[in-house]
Amino acid sequence: MTVSTPARERTRREILRQAMDLFQLNGYNATSLQDIASAAGCSKATVLYHFSGKPAVLAAVLEPAAADVARLVAAAAAMGRSEAQEFAIAGFIDLAVEYRGVTDVIQDVIPVIEEMPEVAGLVTDGMTMIGLMAASDDPLEHDLAKFAVNGLLGECRRPGERSADELRRLCTIALGRLLRRA
Template identity: 30%
Template structure:
């Protein structure tokens, strides 16, 4: 039982570190935020922070990595899946759910793109290829260039969940989901118009 509590406490501490880091990165930028400030916001010592993360870059990599892993899981669902309007809407919804779940990461992604790219450098080409494959699947069977452009635009519409900078309580998750999913579907729906 002690091991379970210790593991749970470690996860809780890591989650608190992630939240504090994202708050500080969003407010003052990645470069201007120190590990000491993050530790203070969490209420732990800098040494305790180093127990979990060896550097600020390691911390950013963990935060971004969780987000990227969740996106990849959704995009991988297209492997071997035949396109249909129902499958398209389901996967768009799942992709959007990931963006909503990680929307606190959005301001950091937008503000410090150089640090983010450095954090995912070894995965960047694979992530781009996976994303392009997902967009191609969304474009439907035998897509034309306009179909592919609409699929890319639909993904960009969903990314508004990250860049809209909505205050907590300003808009509930289900409203964000419905609004952006309808916008993305409308962009894709013009394919046959």
């Protein structure tokens, strides 16, 4: 027996798919709800039926990546500092490669992301991830981890330039050199 997806769910998925494409192509700030609606083949009212506004659309677009980051952070929390660092670095690399397109979107909203309660969990988990990768209470180590993460996320913004394997290798070498102690 074939199970069909209800029209509302198909519309919601199409809104999210088009929003992701537009956020990547034009940037979050340059994309309007009307742009999303037009691309999805529906009205702006339909978009607002499914989402309370553009930040809610963004949160839904980011939700799969946010859920994976939350799972990674929760798993690392049960480990010792050194083991958690290795786990967080490996997990970050996997997520950075898997969610290359999301990286584009996140980089575009970083200046205002803390003003968006819809993505507060992702921000909190991202900061926790940096702490895990730093594996130290030293503020300089945290700054180094932020520097490394931001640099590698910036590199992930250009998905056509490197294959997934090349990007994974670059991230592994760079984070290994910057964050792991000899």
